[in-house]
Every structure is written in C-alpha cells, then in structure tokens.
Amino acid sequence: MRIEIHDKTLGLAEQLRRxxxxxxxxxxxxxxxxxxxxxxxxGCWLxxxxxxxxxxxxxxxxTWLVSETGSVEIPFASCLPSTQGLFADAWQNIAPMPVKDEVVVGIDIGTTTLAAAALQRGRIIAxxxxxxxxxxxxxxxxxxxSAAETHLEEMRQALLDALADMLRKMPPPTRVAIAGNSTMTSLFHGVNPVSLGHAPFALPQSDFAPVSGDCLGLPASVPIHTLPLISAFLGGDILGGLGELHLKPGDLFIDIGTNCEMVFCKMDGTLVGAAAAAGPAFEGAGIACGTRAVPGAICHYRGFDAFEMIPRDDGLLGTPVGLCGSAMVDALAVLRRAGLLSRFGRFEPPCPKKEIAQGVYITEQDIEQLLTAKGAVAAGIRCLEEYCGGPCRRLILAGGFAQFLDLDNAAAIGMLPKRPVFVVGNTSLAAAVRLAAEPTHATELSSLRQSVSELHLNNVPGFDVKFLEGMMLP
Ligand code: FES
Incomplete structure (x- = not known):
C-alpha cells in the first residue's frame, strides 16, 4: 500500500501510526x-x-520528510497485523458461563495483545x-x-482508543469487565504504576470501583468492572485464572508471558504465587528474526525448511516473516538433538548463525536471550515446587504462547518439567467475561485473593544457582 506523506514536523513512524x-x-x-x-x-528524507x-x-x-511530499510503502513484516482468529476457544470449556439474555463483554488487557469476547445466553457471540x-x-x-513516568496520559489514551475501536465492532453490551496484570490495570485507570518498577514493588491501588464507559470516552455508556489485583507481580489476570480453574492440590498453574506468573496449590489446599521475569524474548523482542504469533510467523520448526506457519488473513502462507516463541523453543530442541548446539548454547561447529528457513535465521545472541528466558521460567518452577513441598502433579498452562507450544520440546530444553500438562487458553479473558456477566463474582475473587501468599523468587536462597542451571540445555 502506498501512503502519501506531507508533514515535515513529525517523524515518519508517528505519521504512519496516526x-x-x-x-x-x-x-x-x-x-x-x-x-x-x-x-x-x-521524496527526499533524513x-x-x-x-x-x-x-x-x-x-x-x-526518518523525517525533507521534501514537500513523499510516499512510502509498508512491507507486511513491518506491520502490526490483526491477530483476530488466533485465540483458541479452549477456555470456554473450563466452567459454564452464566446464561442470561443480556449481552456482556469481557476484555483481557495483555501487555502485548488486547482480546475481547461478547457473551449472550452462555455463548460467545462475538x-x-x-x-x-x-x-x-x-x-x-x-x-x-518507565515510560509512564512521562507519558502516562498518552499511554492510557492509546489503550482507551484501541478498546473503543474493539467495542464499536461488538454488539452493544449492558456491562463490560476488564482483566490485566497490575501494570496494565493501573494504566487503564490512569494510576501511575511507577511504584511497581522498583523495590519494595508496592501496588499503588489493588481494587477499582466500576467506572462508566462514557467517562472514559468509550462507546459503551455502561459500567466497566475491573478484576482486583493481588500484588505488583500477580495481577487480575492470574487471579481471574484461579477463579476459573479451581485448582486441586498438587496443581501448578502458569501463565507464560513476559512476566511469567505461577501459582502452586499445595497439598493442604493453600495457594502460593510467584512471578519470574522471563522477558520478552519468547514474544520475539530482541531476537534477530523474532516476531509475535502473527500471520506469516513460523510457529513450529522440525528441521531446516521443515516448518509450519500461521496463515495470513487471506488464508495464504506467503513468505515467513520470522520465528515466534513456540518455533524458537522448537529450534533450541531440534538443534540440540542434532548435535548442532552445545549445552551452553554455542553452535557446533562454530558459526555466526543457523538458517531456519529462507531469510529466517537464529544467532548465538538470540539463543543466549532464549536461554535466559527459559532459565527464569525453569528456576521459578523449581523454587516454587521446592517451597511447596515437592513436584506438582500436573501443570496447567494458560496464555497465547502456551497454545502453540510443543510441550515435548519445551520439556526437552528443560523449560518445563516432565509432568502431565493441560493447556487451558486465555483464562484471563474468561474471568473478565464472567465478571461482566456476574458482577458479584468480584466478591469471590476478593476472598480468593486473600488465600494467595506470594513467594519472592529473588529472596529464595539458591534461586541464582537454579537460574544459571536453568539456562543450560539438557
Ligand atoms: S522501532 Fe524502528 S528500529 Fe526499532
């Protein structure tokens, strides 16, 4: 698509965004x-x-325009394409939703992705x-x-604009509810999240009264409810998941993402939560050919030129745009199995990069970042299991990344322990929909929150050693 540019006072990226x-x-x-x-x-540019x-x-x-006019074309790989259709329905099977005639909307505000679902008579209708x-x-x-220190209002408005766009495309609801991690929830409400970024990591606000959509400039003039937060690192998203899943003793529930939140249900039924900072590598950030789980991304890798891609919106595959997190996990496992990668993540024999598909490759620097991310997840799980008295009986994985993950490969690289695994989809969205349908659910969530104690991994003796061990490949 060709786009004409005339403004010399704004950078090109900002103009394209507008x-x-x-x-x-x-x-x-x-x-x-x-x-x-x-x-x-x-045109002429700088x-x-x-x-x-x-x-x-x-x-x-x-880049800035210098001449009076200029025109540009955006390659597919540089866009943030729609992710509509990438969300599995698995979560609908967790617990029945209330059956009512009214339409309600739940929204999961993720760090990377916003997802909304409209419910009517117990079924998702949009x-x-x-x-x-x-x-x-x-x-x-x-x-x-860190950006919120100077751009809080701008960030909030960007989020509200996107939510307004989504709501306009959905049937008019009588109520809306949102769920998100502690930072996203704070930003939605315009609460400065700066205290979440440094010790003692204090939550600026944990509970939020319903607000009217029109006060926020949203197209729905209806009450908007918010899932309460547990702590700086355990947000409404993980609390909502707990409310949906009703963990059994021995269950370990993990929402794998940039901030990997996990809750262990001990044998006496008490809940212990922890958060491991995995970083954004599995979401493609900082990886040479990394991408999010977008159309055109390689989502599974079996060996050179043997891969699966996420289809584009037109149903075609086209040229691979990069590797998403699940394919990176596959790549580590495949290369290690083939003897092409050492325990420490070095190519054998030494080389600057390995080609995964035409134009898509992985470097040793990428592998270092992936090992750091998987080391954080693995160490978090080990610490939590030890603290809670032993290995979990089953792993329950939530979140978009888990939906594409090859569980055998995740175990092969030592990211996840070898346990029975259940993948449940977006439990945060499910919880938001339930709260929208039944606002009294907030009371149950508040009392559930009281039953979660938090383990701060950085204070656990031996966490550093487990983290370093977790960075190695088995
Ligand atoms: S946003 Fe342009 S190079 Fe990173």
Missing part, C-alpha cells in the same frame, strides 16, 4: 531492532540525520483482538512502567 498503520516498534524507536523498516517510494533519496529503505522511527498500542512505549512491563 494514519492507522502502526508499525512493529519493539525497540520503542531507538533504531536498534530494525522492525519498522519501510520503503521510501518518492534517516538518522543522513540524507536519503527515494527509492530506498529506511527505519521509519528514525470476539475481537488487536495488539496493545502501548507497545510503541516498550515491549515489556518494565519499559512501560
């Missing part, structure tokens, strides 16, 4: 990730202060999804917290 074409800006415009590359079709004349390629985040537009302020929770 035109409705947000780019994949995972380095937040620092010019280091290379994901916002566009084609300059006409990229990083250096004159560039079209035709040429440039990083939109570092769903919407899009990327969280706050991604341009940073890929992970900590960078968002």
């Amino acid at each position: 035109f409705g074409f947000p780019l994949d800006m995972r380095c937040d415009g620092r010019g280091t990730c290379g994901r916002c590359r566009v084609r300059l079709l006409s 990229e990083n202060g250096v004159a560039v004349n079209a035709p040429a390629e440039a990083l939109a985040c570092r 769903r919407e999804a899009c990327f969280n537009p706050q991604a341009r302020f940073g890929d992970n929770v900590m960078s968002r917290i």
Whole structure:
C-alpha cells in the first residue's frame, strides 16, 4: 500500500501510526531492532540525520520528510497485523458461563495483545483482538512502567482508543469487565504504576470501583468492572485464572508471558504465587528474526525448511516473516538433538548463525536471550515446587504462547518439567467475561485473593544457582 506523506514536523513512524498503520516498534524507536523498516517510494528524507533519496529503505522511527511530499510503502513484516482468529476457544470449556439474555463483554488487557469476547445466553457471540498500542512505549512491563513516568496520559489514551475501536465492532453490551496484570490495570485507570518498577514493588491501588464507559470516552455508556489485583507481580489476570480453574492440590498453574506468573496449590489446599521475569524474548523482542504469533510467523520448526506457519488473513502462507516463541523453543530442541548446539548454547561447529528457513535465521545472541528466558521460567518452577513441598502433579498452562507450544520440546530444553500438562487458553479473558456477566463474582475473587501468599523468587536462597542451571540445555 502506498501512503502519501506531507508533514515535515513529525517523524515518519508517528505519521504512519496516526494514519492507522502502526508499525512493529519493539525497540520503542531507538533504531536498534530494525522492525519498522519501510520503503521510501518518492521524496527526499533524513534517516538518522543522513540524507536519503527515494527509492530506498529506511527505519521509519528514525526518518523525517525533507521534501514537500513523499510516499512510502509498508512491507507486511513491518506491520502490526490483526491477530483476530488466533485465540483458541479452549477456555470456554473450563466452567459454564452464566446464561442470561443480556449481552456482556469481557476484555483481557495483555501487555502485548488486547482480546475481547461478547457473551449472550452462555455463548460467545462475538470476539475481537488487536495488539496493545502501548507497545510503541516498550515491549515489556518494565519499559512501560518507565515510560509512564512521562507519558502516562498518552499511554492510557492509546489503550482507551484501541478498546473503543474493539467495542464499536461488538454488539452493544449492558456491562463490560476488564482483566490485566497490575501494570496494565493501573494504566487503564490512569494510576501511575511507577511504584511497581522498583523495590519494595508496592501496588499503588489493588481494587477499582466500576467506572462508566462514557467517562472514559468509550462507546459503551455502561459500567466497566475491573478484576482486583493481588500484588505488583500477580495481577487480575492470574487471579481471574484461579477463579476459573479451581485448582486441586498438587496443581501448578502458569501463565507464560513476559512476566511469567505461577501459582502452586499445595497439598493442604493453600495457594502460593510467584512471578519470574522471563522477558520478552519468547514474544520475539530482541531476537534477530523474532516476531509475535502473527500471520506469516513460523510457529513450529522440525528441521531446516521443515516448518509450519500461521496463515495470513487471506488464508495464504506467503513468505515467513520470522520465528515466534513456540518455533524458537522448537529450534533450541531440534538443534540440540542434532548435535548442532552445545549445552551452553554455542553452535557446533562454530558459526555466526543457523538458517531456519529462507531469510529466517537464529544467532548465538538470540539463543543466549532464549536461554535466559527459559532459565527464569525453569528456576521459578523449581523454587516454587521446592517451597511447596515437592513436584506438582500436573501443570496447567494458560496464555497465547502456551497454545502453540510443543510441550515435548519445551520439556526437552528443560523449560518445563516432565509432568502431565493441560493447556487451558486465555483464562484471563474468561474471568473478565464472567465478571461482566456476574458482577458479584468480584466478591469471590476478593476472598480468593486473600488465600494467595506470594513467594519472592529473588529472596529464595539458591534461586541464582537454579537460574544459571536453568539456562543450560539438557
Ligand atoms: S528500529 Fe524502528 S522501532 Fe526499532
């Protein structure tokens, strides 16, 4: 698509965003990730202060128009495409939803993705999804917290605009409820989350009264309810999941994401939660050919040129746009099994990178980041299991990443222990829908919250050693 640009006062990436074409800006415009590359079709430009004349390629985040007009083309790989349709229905089977004539909407505000579902008579009648537009302020929770120090209102408005777009496409609800981690929930309500970013990691606000949608500029003039938060690192999303799942003794519930939240149900029925900072590597950030689970992404890898891709919206596969988290897990397992990767993540024999598919490769630096992420998850699980008295009986995995994950490969690289695994989908969204349908559910969630104690992994003796061990490949 060709887009005409006339404004010389705004950077190219910001202009494209305002035109409705947000780019994949995972380095937040620092010019280091290379994901916002566009084609300059006409005009004179400045990229990083250096004159560039079209035709040429440039990083939109570092480029400004110099001539009176110019035009650009956005490659598919640089876009943030719709993720609609990527969400499994598994969560609908967890517990029956209330059967009522009214339409209600639940929204899961994820760090990366926003997902909404409308419920009527116990069935989902509409769903919407899009990327969280706050991604341009940073890929992970900590960078968002830091950005909120100076851009709180802008970040909140970006989120509200995206939610308004989603709600406009859905049947008018009588109530809405949102669920999110502690940072996303705070940002939704305009509460400064800065205290979540440094010790003692205090929660600025844990409970939120219903607000009216029109007060927030949303198209639904109805009450909007919010799932309460447990702590700085255990948010309404994991609490909602607990409310949906009713864990049994020996269950370990994990929501794998940038901030990997986990709750162990001990044999006496008490709940212990912990959060491991896995970082955004499994969401593609900081990885040379990494991408989120978007159409065109390689989602499974079996060996060179043997891979599966997420189909594009037109149903075609096209050229791979990169590797998403599940394929990275596969790549580690496949390369290690083939003897091409050492325990420490070094290529054998030494080489700068391994090609996964044409134009898609993985480097040793990528592998280092992936091992750090999987080390954090593995160490978190080990610490929590030890603290709670022994191995869990079954693992329950929630979240989008888990839906694509090859569980054998995740165990083969030592990321997950070898236990019976159940994948349950987006339990946070399920909880938001339930709260929208039954606002009294908030009371149950509040009392459930009281039963969760928190284990701070950084204070656990031996966590560092387990983390280093977890970074190794079996
Ligand atoms: S290089 Fe443009 S956003 Fe990272």
